[in-house]
Amino acid sequence: MKLSQRALEIQASPIRKLMPYANAAKKEGVKVYHLNIGQPDIETPKVMMDAYHKFDEKVLAYGPSQGLDVYRHGLTQYYSKHNIFVNEDEIIVTTAGSEAIVFALSVVCNEGDEVIVPEPFYTNYNGFATMASIKLKPLTTYAENGFALPSSDKIEALITPTTKAILLCNPGNPTGTVYSAVEIKRIAEIAKQHNLYVISDEVYREFVYDGLRHFSIMHVPNFEENAILVDSVSKRYSACGARIGCIVSKNKELMVAVLKFAQARLCPPTVDQLAANACVQLEDSYLEGILAEYKKRRDLVFDELQKIEGCICVKPQGAFYIVAKLPIKDAEDFIIWLLKEYRVSNETVMAAPAEGFYATAGLGRNELRIAYILNEEDLTKAMHIFRTGLAEYIRTHG
Amino acid sequence: MKLSQRALEIQASPIRKLMPYANAAKKEGVKVYHLNIGQPDIETPKVMMDAYHKFDEKVLAYGPSQGLDVYRHGLTQYYSKHNIFVNEDEIIVTTAGSEAIVFALSVVCNEGDEVIVPEPFYTNYNGFATMASIKLKPLTTYAENGFALPSSDKIEALITPTTKAILLCNPGNPTGTVYSAVEIKRIAEIAKQHNLYVISDEVYREFVYDGLRHFSIMHVPNFEENAILVDSVSKRYSACGARIGCIVSKNKELMVAVLKFAQARLCPPTVDQLAANACVQLEDSYLEGILAEYKKRRDLVFDELQKIEGCICVKPQGAFYIVAKLPIKDAEDFIIWLLKEYRVSNETVMAAPAEGFYATAGLGRNELRIAYILNEEDLTKAMHIFRTGLAEYIRTHG
Numbered sequence: 001m002k003l004s005q006r007a008l009e010i011q012a013s014p015i016r017k018l019m020p021y022a023n024a025a026k027k028e029g030v031k032v033y034h035l036n037i038g039q040p041d042i043e044t045p046k047v048m049m050d051a052y053h054k055f056d057e058k059v060l061a062y063g064p065s066q067g068l069d070v071y072r073h074g075l076t077q078y079y080s081k082h083n084i085f086v087n088e089d090e091i092i093v094t095t096a097g098s099e100a101i102v103f104a105l106s107v108v109c110n111e112g113d114e115v116i117v118p119e120p121f122y123t124n125y126n127g128f129a130t131m132a133s134i135k136l137k138p139l140t141t142y143a144e145n146g147f148a149l150p151s152s153d154k155i156e157a158l159i160t161p162t163t164k165a166i167l168l169c170n171p172g173n174p175t176g177t178v179y180s181a182v183e184i185k186r187i188a189e190i191a192k193q194h195n196l197y198v199i200s201d202e203v204y205r206e207f208v209y210d211g212l213r214h215f216s217i218m219h220v221p222n223f224e225e226n227a228i229l230v231d232s233v234s235k236r237y238s239a240c241g242a243r244i245g246c247i248v249s250k251n252k253e254l255m256v257a258v259l260k261f262a263q264a265r266l267c268p269p270t271v272d273q274l275a276a277n278a279c280v281q282l283e284d285s286y287l288e289g290i291l292a293e294y295k296k297r298r299d300l301v302f303d304e305l306q307k308i309e310g311c312i313c314v315k316p317q318g319a320f321y322i323v324a325k326l327p328i329k330d331a332e333d334f335i336i337w338l339l340k341e342y343r344v345s346n347e348t349v350m351a352a353p354a355e356g357f358y359a360t361a362g363l364g365r366n367e368l369r370i371a372y373i374l375n376e377e378d379l380t381k382a383m384h385i386f387r388t389g390l391a392e393y394i395r396t397h398g
Numbered sequence: 399m400k401l402s403q404r405a406l407e408i409q410a411s412p413i414r415k416l417m418p419y420a421n422a423a424k425k426e427g428v429k430v431y432h433l434n435i436g437q438p439d440i441e442t443p444k445v446m447m448d449a450y451h452k453f454d455e456k457v458l459a460y461g462p463s464q465g466l467d468v469y470r471h472g473l474t475q476y477y478s479k480h481n482i483f484v485n486e487d488e489i490i491v492t493t494a495g496s497e498a499i500v501f502a503l504s505v506v507c508n509e510g511d512e513v514i515v516p517e518p519f520y521t522n523y524n525g526f527a528t529m530a531s532i533k534l535k536p537l538t539t540y541a542e543n544g545f546a547l548p549s550s551d552k553i554e555a556l557i558t559p560t561t562k563a564i565l566l567c568n569p570g571n572p573t574g575t576v577y578s579a580v581e582i583k584r585i586a587e588i589a590k591q592h593n594l595y596v597i598s599d600e601v602y603r604e605f606v607y608d609g610l611r612h613f614s615i616m617h618v619p620n621f622e623e624n625a626i627l628v629d630s631v632s633k634r635y636s637a638c639g640a641r642i643g644c645i646v647s648k649n650k651e652l653m654v655a656v657l658k659f660a661q662a663r664l665c666p667p668t669v670d671q672l673a674a675n676a677c678v679q680l681e682d683s684y685l686e687g688i689l690a691e692y693k694k695r696r697d698l699v700f701d702e703l704q705k706i707e708g709c710i711c712v713k714p715q716g717a718f719y720i721v722a723k724l725p726i727k728d729a730e731d732f733i734i735w736l737l738k739e740y741r742v743s744n745e746t747v748m749a750a751p752a753e754g755f756y757a758t759a760g761l762g763r764n765e766l767r768i769a770y771i772l773n774e775e776d777l778t779k780a781m782h783i784f785r786t787g788l789a790e791y792i793r794t795h796g
Contacts, residue, residue, distance in 0.1 A: 001593060001623045004562075007505035007655035016463070016661055037460070044458040052450045052669055060442040060673075062435070062638040065414065095493050095641065098663040102529075107405035111509050111531050127662020131500075133509050133531045164402075195399060225399045240460040241668030243493065257405035263414055264525020265496040269667045270639030271450055275458075 010130040014123050014356025018332070021339035022350050030343060033382035035370045036335075036352040038173065038320065042238040042290055051278040055271050063270045065262040067093025067246070071273045074280035075246060081284075082205065084218040084229075090250050092258050095268045097203050097232030097245035098128065101167075104199045104228050104247055105132035107257040109164045115199070116158050117167040118149060120174055120323060120357035120364055122201070125167065137163065138359035143325040143367065146314030147175040149183050155190055165197040165228075166190070168217070171204040174323050174357050174369040176298075176316020178208050181215040188220040188227075196226065203232040203245075204319040206287050209295045212317055224250035233276045235320075236287075244268060244276040294320050297372040297379055304383035305370075308390060322370045323354055326390065331355070331368040334393050342389040349385045408528040412521050412754025416730070419737035420748050428741060431780035433768045434733075434750040436571065436718065440636040440688055449676040453669050461668045463660040465491025465644065469671045472678035473644060479682075480603065482616040482627075488648050490656050493666045495601050495630030495643035496526065499565075502597045502626050502645055503530035505655040507562045513597070514556050515565040516547060518572055518721060518755035518762055520599070523565065535561065536757035541723040541765065544712030545573040547581050553588055563595040563626075564588070566615070569602040572721050572755050572767040574696075574714025576606050579613040586618040586625075594624065601630040601643075602717040604685050607693045610715055622648035631674045633718075634685075642666060642674040692718050695770040695777055702781035703768075706788060720768045721752055724788065729753070729766040732791050740787040747783045 015037055022032045066072065072088040079086055094100040109115065111133040117125060119138035129136045137158050141147040149155070155166075166187060171178045179187075191198045200217035208214050217227045232245035249255055301322055302315050310327030328334055332353035342348055354367035370386075372379060413435055420430045464470065470486040477484055492498040507513065509531040515523060517536035527534045535556050539545040547553070553564075564585060569576045577585075589596045598615035606612050615625045630643035647653055699720055700713050708725030726732055730751035740746055752765035768784075770777060 001595065001649060001652070003505055003652060003655050004508045004511070006508065007652075007658075010655070010658045010662065012658050013463070013661040039457075039460050041457065043456045048458070049453070052453050055447070055450050058441045059437075059439065060446070060637045060639040062437050065411070095667075096664065102663075106529065107401055110402045110404065113402070124662050124664070127659065131504065131529075131659065131662065197399065239458045241458040241665070243665070243667040251399065254399070254401060254405075257401050257408070260405075260408045260410050261525065261529065263411040264408065264522050264529065265500075266494065266522070267639070267641070269493075269641040269670050271673075272667050272670065275669075 006130050011123070011126040011356065015352045018335055018339065018350065021336055025339050025348060029346065031347040032339070033347065033349040033374060033378060033385065035372070035374070035382055036350045038235065038371050038373065039240055040235065040238040040320070040373050041375060042293070044238045045279055045282055045286060047278040047282065048237055048239060048275045051275040052271060055274060060270060063267040063273065065267050066259055067091070067268060068270070068273045068277070071277040074277040078280045082216065084216055086218070086248055086250065090248055090255065092247050092255065092262050093268050093273060094245045094247055096234065096243040097201065097230055098124065100230035100245045100247040101125070101128045101199070101201065102131050103258050103261045104230055105129065105134050106261060107254055108197045109134040112162065114160060114163045115165045115167050116155065116163060118147070119359055120147070120354055122169055122173045123356045126359070136359050140360055140363065143312045143314070143323060146316065147172065147177045147323070149179065149187070152186060152190055159194050163194070163196060165199050167199045167201070169201040171207055171214070171318025173204065173319050174321045174354065176319045176321050178212055178214065178318035181219070184215050184217060185220055188217070188223045191226050192223065197228055198226055199228045199230060201230050203235050206236055207291065207294060207320060208318045209291070209298060210317055218248065228254070233279065237279045239276070242272040242275055244272050294372065296376060298322070300376065300379055301370055301372045301383060304387055308387060320372050322372070323367055324370065325367045328366055328394060330365055334390070335368065337393055338389050342385070342392060344385045344388065347381065347385060349382045349389070351386070404528050409521070409524040409754065413750045416733055416737065416748065419734055423737050423746060427744065429745040430737070431745065431747040431772060431776060431783065433770070433772070433780055434748045436633065436769050436771065437638055438633065438636040438718070438771050439773060440691070442636045443677055443680055443684060445676040445680065446635055446637060446673045449673040450669060453672060458668060461665040461671065463665050464657055465489070465666060466668070466671045466675070469675040472675040476678045480614065482614055484646055484648065488646055488653065490645050490653065490660055491666050491671060492643045492645055494632065494641040495599065495628055496522065498628035498643045498645040499523070499526045499597070499599065500529050501656050501659045502628055503527065503532050504659060505652055506595045507532040510560065512558060512561045513563045513565050514553065514561060517757055518545070518752055520567050520571045521754045524757070534757050538758060538761065541710045541712070541721060544714070545570065545575045545721070547577065547585070550584060550588055557592050561592070561594060563597050565597045565599070567599040569605055569612070569716025571602065571717050572719045572752065574717045574719050576610055576612065576716035579617070582613050582615060583618055586615070586621045589624050590621065595626055596624055597626045597628060599628050601633050604634055605689065605692060605718060606716045607689070607696060608715055616646065626652070631677065635677045637674070640670040640673055642670050692770065694774060696720070698774065698777055699768055699770045699781060702785055706785060718770050720770070721765055722768065723765045726764055726792060726795070728763055732788065733766065735791055736787050740783070740790060742783045742786065745779065745783060747780045747787070749784070
């Protein structure tokens with residue numbers, strides 16, 4: 001029995017693919033510090049857990065395809081705090097950010113159409129592209145300058161008659177790069193000139209450091225028809241298991257189309273929406289404490305990486321990831337070696353090889369992504385293992 | 399800004415599209431009996447609600463892409479009670495049956511490939527086909543003989559070089575038809591001869607009446623490589639809002655491919671899986687009571703329909719739907735008229751026009767689907783309004 005070509009070609013998760021090595025180490029009794037996955041260790045807000053505990057309908061019924069009214073209203077309030085002024089009809093709740101991106105790609109692209117995306121990019125965009133039968137066209141950015149966006153010429157050179165959108169992740173996974181207002185407006189300008197949509201994945205909106213303010217695609221003036229925001233509560237409220245996201249746009253025709261896709265799958269999960277809605281009322285102080293914690297972690301990881309001779313990375317200003325270019329040939333081989341061979345007091349560490357975050361063949365092979373999602377004590381130990389392990393790996397694999 | 403062709407073409411839900419008329423009636427203070435949607439009124443089991451209330455992790459984390467181990471184990475136990483013997487690796491948990499079908503279509507079909515499906519079929523298959531960029535090839539069945547499967551010749555006549563699968567819904571939505579073991583084996587035989595998969599949507603497995611036993615695609619001997627089961631807890635436990643389904647197959651290569659699709663969207667909702675798992679332990683008596691209730695409702699609706707001169711329908715033996723062919727030209731027009739004009743003691747009734755359940759243009763225009771998901775008292779009133787309304791409609795629109 002043959003499978004489809006796309007079934008054979010869809011990328012296995014580079015974040016999860018080395019898990020068998022980690023599991024084997026754990027079976028030997030080795031403790032593995034996971035810096036490979038963006039699963040925050042921060043506690044989910046109590047109000048969110050309370051919402052699960054308080055659910056008291058008699059029937060766990062379908063909700064509306066566009067999401068529960070109460071939650072869409074809550075989201076309008078949340079967004080207004082970020083100077084994004086939308087009404088309920090401009091929001092469709094999705095099953096996590098994943099579905100929001102697949103819907104966005106599907107309504108703007110026909111099968112085979114192209115979407116420009118700065119690389120390295122969130123690796124699951126590959127899977128979403130396969131699901132939506134579209135092509136990602138990588139716009140290469142570099143560790144050496146903090147993965148800044150290339151010149152407009154370089155971006156425009158990628159545009160073809162089948163290009164339908166530019167997909168941004170801001171703040172960026174895996175780079176941690178935060179695009180400035182000037183850069184976002186520059187992208188919007190290009191998009192407008194070439195009749196492209198900008199799909200902006202802003203799930204790390206709150207995670208910006210050093211006094212920066214996040215500039216959303218929704219903040220660009222006169223860009224209402226082109227701007228599509230995709231979002232999720234996963235990172236913001238440390239609630240990756242809730243699977244609640246949304247798609248936001250002021251383009252009415254587009255939202256009519258998204259609603260039809262949403263109707264086909266009936267609705268997002270009901271109780272999880274109520275739980276997400278409970279978080280809308282959280283005080284700003286909730287996130288301030290978390291941000292201070294992440295900033296401390298970022299500095300810790302960055303300082304450790306700076307101690308490595310030949311390691312290239314610019315201090316990122318957002319999200320909770322760092323991509324580092326290492327003085328080795330193959331980061332995946334290094335990570336497997338860490339998991340199989342290297343122990344400090346019977347502990348080791350895992351990161352995500354960055355090659356899977358690139359679409360251009362061969363790029364990123366000597367890079368890896370570190371997610372700083374552990375507490376300071378564990379992160380200190382993990383980075384110590386990482387640094388001494390790398391030295392040992394270079395010495396033995398030179 | 400142009401949208402994609404598929405964004406323009408994807409079907410709006412025929413079940414939900416007449417909702418504005420229902421909402422307008424409600425605004426006038428009219429009570430509307432909803433027989434248009436498969437949202438059971440039966441209470442969700444208490445053990446399921448308790449699982450939401452008892453969730454006490456500190457972090458609502460990502461689960462495994464294939465679903466929580468505990469729940470996949472629970473599902474193996476559930477299936478074994480139905481003489482379906484699978485292990486955990488043969489199950490991948492999905493975000494409702496919807497996602498299971500999209501995954502199944504995507505791994506067996508390339509873009510543009512064809513899947514044969516008996517019509518009338520669950521209307522959202524159209525949306526799933528658009529999402530997966532495949533074509534549904536309708537195999538027409540008829541109200542006159544209870545929507546029985548046509549002869550093998552007629553089925554084989556639809557097979558082309560790009561046909562990859564036959565999609566069945568058993569028991570059927572919207573028809574309520576239950577396929578016998580002989581019929582399922584006949585389909586499997588055809589599939590085997592032509593190297594096709596059979597994707598079997600069995601979310602109504604438990605809802606069979608008159609002493610019938612459900613025969614699953616997983617019961618067909620020597621069909622392991624071809625059989626794909628899609629399932630959901632929505633109807634079984636009256637938990638449509640949980641959005642928990644699964645895809646089951648003994649075809650190892652296929653499950654590897656499904657897992658890659660599952661990894662791309664990370665995981666199904668965590669707490670909802672725990673809630674679904676709580677239901678695995680329910681005694682058989684839980685469903686027996688519910689079945690008796692549905693059987694009573696089916697008989698009530700069928701008896702009322704029998705009183706209508708010129709109404710064609712065979713008593714269905716499964717699910718909780720009846721498709722009736724009426725002695726009118728346009729069932730949608732009739733339903734809109736009911737919602738806009740017809741009142742009995744300030745109450746009216748809504749059903750789903752069946753045309754959207756057909757892929758062949760023009761079919762089903764004088765048919766509608768009734769979901770018998772109200773209690774006996776309400777259903778009696780609703781069917782009285784329906785029957786008297788139809789008489790009045792025929793008299794005035796003749």
